[in-house]
Amino acid sequence: MAINRDSNGYTFGFAIALVVVVGTILASLSLGLADIKKANAEKKKKMDILSAIGIESTRSTVDGIYDETVLNSFVVDATGNVIEGEKAFSVDVRNQYRNKTIEKADRKYPVFEAKNAEGKMITILPVVGAGLWGPIWGYIAIGEDNETIAGAAFDHKGETPGLGAEIKQSFFEDRWVGEKISVNNEFQPIQVVKDGSGVNEMKVDGITGGTITSVGVGEMMNRTMAVYVKYFNNKK
Structure with a gap:
């Protein structure tokens, strides 16, 4: 029997079939884009971790460099004790910081142990906080003595470009190198200042015109390093 293409039934059926086909195609594209977005985010995260110890990489080279450089990783709790079975790379510290339903005592702190270009074992630690207009974050490299900052990437x-945004520039990141997060096993807060006295111990000069962002960096550094000092003390 011939199909009546002018009938309401045919038109309705064709419309449904078209919706199903288009929906399937869009769903497939969405899943594919989601996978690409996730892969790119993971590569960016690896690049950021490596940048804390001065190792440059690209999206095409980062996986191999990361696997050769980062030799171990794990997660500690707010008391500095290792949490068994947790994968450091999977912990989203930025989301964790935003999620106000997670108690501070329940936050997880990733630890990445890596070998730098000189063959020294460095511990890389993520930090996250709030700037003037939104989130700020970074990775801090701690030297073999477990107390001296060996590198920073924010x-x-x-x-604001030219102001708070300057925290990601090397001149600001380098100001943190050599500062200590602990003295005699006690956490030592680092003060971000705007009076030019950052050359003194336990002080870092902030960004001119970016006071609130600079203060935000100091807050996230001290809040987070206070926890990691507990970890370093526990491993002694």
Whole structure:
């Protein structure tokens, strides 16, 4: 029997079939894009971790460099004790910081142990906080003595160009190198200042015109390093 293409039934059936086909295609594209977005985010995270110890990489080279450089990783709790079975790379510290339903005592702190270009074992630690206009974050490298900052890499989402956004520039990141997060096994807060006295111990000069963002960096550094000092003390 011939199909009546002018009938309401045919038109309705054709429309449903078209919706199903288009929906399937869009769903497949969405899943594919989600996978690509996730892969790119993971590569960016690896690049950021490596940048804390001065190792440059690209999206095409980062996986191999990361696997050769980061030799171990794990997660500690707010008391500095290792949490068995947790994967450090999977912990989203930025989301954890935003999620106000997670108690501070329940936050997880990733630890990445890596070998730098000189063959020294460095511990890389993530930090996250708030700037003037949005989230700020970074990775801090701690030297073999487990107390001296060996490198820093900061970033932001929406700080003002030329002002707060300067936290991601090397001149600011380098100011943290050599500072200590602990003295005699006691956490030592680092003060971000705007009076030019950052050359003194336990002080870092902030960004001119980016006071609130600079203070945000200091707050996230001290809040987070206070926890990691507990971890370093526990491993002694």
